């Protein structure tokens with residue numbers, strides 16, 4: 001069985017995880033070390049393992065800083081190029097791409113009071129980054145789109161979509177602490193076309209957006225009211241709705257939306273809908 005001693009000895013001699021781009025290598029090695037450190041009593045071995053973890057964190061930090069610098073220079077898409085082939089992503093788990101995005105955005109989760117949200121509203125949970133990339137690809141989001149995240153949380157979607165496509169992005173989020181942190185992150189990356197506002201999605205001005213994104217931020221009557229608002233917009237111009245999670249089933253039932261996706265009711269994968277209203 002793998003021991004802390006053999007893992008530390010192996011990693012000390014190994015060069016692979018030291019390559020700046022080897023985020024996955026490091027994440028997996030760090031997970032293994034963290035696990036093996038539980039219950040480790042040999043102080044010298046413990047110190048060597050901590051030394052490896054510190055070295056991994058330092059290399060990650062340099063990698064995140066390099067990607068941040070590229071984003072500030074307007075070259076974020078190129079810097080993230082190696083991550084953009086996400087295949088057919090499913091599931092709600094997080095992976096190394098989320099680790100990279102978290103490092104690049106460097107958002108500290110604010111200390112927001114977490115009483116139960118109002119009826120029909122859902123707690124914050126970020127969209128796994130691979131789904132954001134999948135949505136960008138399959139909804140063919142381009143620089144002339146305006147993308148709005150309804151229930152934007154800490155702003156991962158508006159920020160990453162803007163970096164990858166150059167589209168103007170916005171968000172509305174009911175929790176002011178999240179909005180403050182998201183906008184701090186956008187400003188820190190020099191992103192001038194990301195704008196997240198505090199508010200209730202039911203009251204938001206939707207008149208600008210060509211793409212609406214929802215990771216099941218609400219259900220029941222709140223979702224019904226917001227869907228009705230999006231439909232009103234769709235009577236005026238073609239819109240796309242990109243959704244993830246159970247709210248997708250609601251969009252799949254709307255006669256004014258169509259989807260070319262294999263399963264328009266899938267809840268474990270992004271579904272892209274296009275409005276079908278004839279333009280007046």
Ligand SMILES: C[S@@+](CC[C@H](N)C(=O)[O-])C[C@H]1O[C@@H](n2cnc3c(N)ncnc32)[C@H](O)[C@@H]1O
Pocket residue numbers: 121122123124125126127149150151152153154155156157172173174175178199200201202214215216217218222
């Ligand atoms: C599941 S999270 C999704 C966060 C983000 N869209 C993402 O995908 O990373 C849902 C978010 O919607 C927010 N929310 C819930 N009801 C809302 C409402 N009526 N108006 C605005 N935001 C709302 C919650 O505070 C939470 O941050």
